[in-house]
Structures are given as C-alpha cells and as structure tokens.
Amino acid sequence: MPLDWTATEAAAMAVPCDAGAPRPDRTAPAGCERDSTISDTLQILADPWRFLVIREAFFGARRFGEFAAQLGIPRATLAKNLARLVDSGIFEERALAPGSSWKRYVLSERGLDLYEIFLGLMWYGDKWLCDGLPPVALFHLPSRSWFSPRIAWRHNRSPVDPRSVLFRIREGYWRPRQPPGARSRRLSRSAEPRGRRPCSVERTLSIVGDRWTFLILQEFFHGNKRFEDFTRNLGIASNILADRLNNLVAGGLIERAPEGGGYALTGKGLDIYGPMILMKSWGDRWCRGEGEITARFVARAGGTVTRAVVLVPGWDGPLRAREMRYLTSYGAPTP
Known part of the structure; x- marks a missing residue:
C-alpha cells in the first residue's frame, strides 16, 4: 500500500494550520497527548546510546566487542541497549557461526531504514556544530x-x-496520555565525542539527544512557545522542563523572547526541523498501518501530500545504506 494519502483523503482532514486560523494541533485536550509518529520513533530511540549503537552498525560493527571498543560504553549499558534494539526489531541477533554461542547483531530492514535520520542528524551537526572540515565524507556508489x-x-x-506545507490532522490525532517511559541517560552536553569517533551525529545528540528535548522542540513547530504550553501538552515536571529549556538556550537553538513572551526558535533551532520530520517519515512507515496515521504534510502549492526525504544531488533513485562508503578525517576509510 502506498504511503501517501489520496487528495480526497487529505482534503477530508481537519482545517489546515494557516497563520490566521486557530491551530487544531496546538493545544492538547485535558489528559491527552499527540498521537505522533515522531513520539513513536523516540520511544524506540529514547536513549541516546541507542542512536550511537545504531550509528556503529552503519559503520560496520557487528560483534559486541566492536560496539564496546568504538563507543567506550559500559558493557552492561551496551547489553541492555542491544537487547532493546533487538526487541524493537532494529537489530536481528544471529549466531556468529553455525552452532556458535557467540552472537552478531545485524540491522534489519527496519533498522536500515533509519539511515536517513542519521544523515539528517549528521547534516545538522556538520552545519552548526563542526569547526572546519566535517569528520565524515560520504560517497554514493x-x-x-x-x-x-x-x-x-x-x-x-x-x-x-x-512555511511551504500545511500540517493537517484527522480525528484521533490526540490520544490519552501514556505513562512516562523509563528514564534515559543523556550524553555529555560538552559535544565531546565518546569513544573513538568524533561524529557530527554525536555532537547533535549532545544538545537534543533525549526524548524530552525532542518533544519540547516538536511543540515549537506546533506553535507553542511558553513554559505553560509545554507543561500542559507534555505533562512534564517543571524542573525537567526548565533544565531542557536552559540547555536549548545554552546550545543556541532557542532564545528567550522579550517581555515575557516565552521562547523562540533561532535559525539554528529551525534547522532541527529537518531531522525531526525524517523521524516522522520513518515512524509513519514502521510504527503505523496506513489508516492509523493521524497527521500529514500537504504542500501549500498544489495540495500534494508529501514527506521528508534525504537526497543525493543529481540522483533520482532511492538512498540505501548498503550503497554508501565513508572517508573519515580521523582514520582510514571504512570498507
């Protein structure tokens, strides 16, 4: 079944969020939260260590020791995150050899399709958080x-x-608020690399790499900007919210609006929109059936239902992780 809705289905959705009209996607009804596929994606990738474990798989890691050596991660933490990624269908656990008790971890098709999200996070880190030559160059076979x-x-x-799309919602966009998930452990906010790979993905995650921060940023793109807006829609504790907002201010993604006007996204903050809606594209495909998707982007010009993709300039075909090679500025090229 194709991912896109038909024009008739798009037209039957709620009133679009035009600048002069009330936004039906802005304020959560009491006791409800967004039924968002970005949130679904973040439920799987909630711990930033999981992002980095998956990143190492894209660089070719397969065995437990390879992940541990590259990341400098505590073995118990690595074991827990690998188990969660297997349970989530991101990795497939296979015997290293027939009859062997040693395991290797291979990205499933579901896991391989996360590649565009990682390219989006890398693009963001290269642009905003990297001085000089980006640490990874990409070659498309x-x-x-x-x-x-x-x-x-x-x-x-x-x-x-x-500004070039309308965000349309349909009945069922709001769902009863779910109980909070397990707490995730944040990476250092210093943007210094963990382990042996100074990758721009990790620099990006040092600022935005926990579930609450992503969800707060999502609220900005739905028109919310005040402390009370975030508290109401997210059900987040005040101390956690204040901590995440201060971190985003320090990272330059938001700024305090004058005269008590809440917060506003900076240019640096607006650019995180791209990686985040790539999470929606992935979640729409892998976390929902076609009839369960409650929100779509519709082009202002022409009314076409659309989604975010990552492009190779001059290439019209699909982008596949298996068809990529890398050259790093901190070591030899990957095989």
Missing part, C-alpha cells in the same frame, strides 16, 4: 559521487521549510 546530504520534500525536491 550508484552515482559514483561524493556528496553532502540534503533534506527535501519528496513531491518537488525543494528544501524542507515548515
């Missing part, structure tokens, strides 16, 4: 070209911009 990833709308390949 089918087009035989080095490239920098570009996040675009699928329908016309234009750069993602929240």
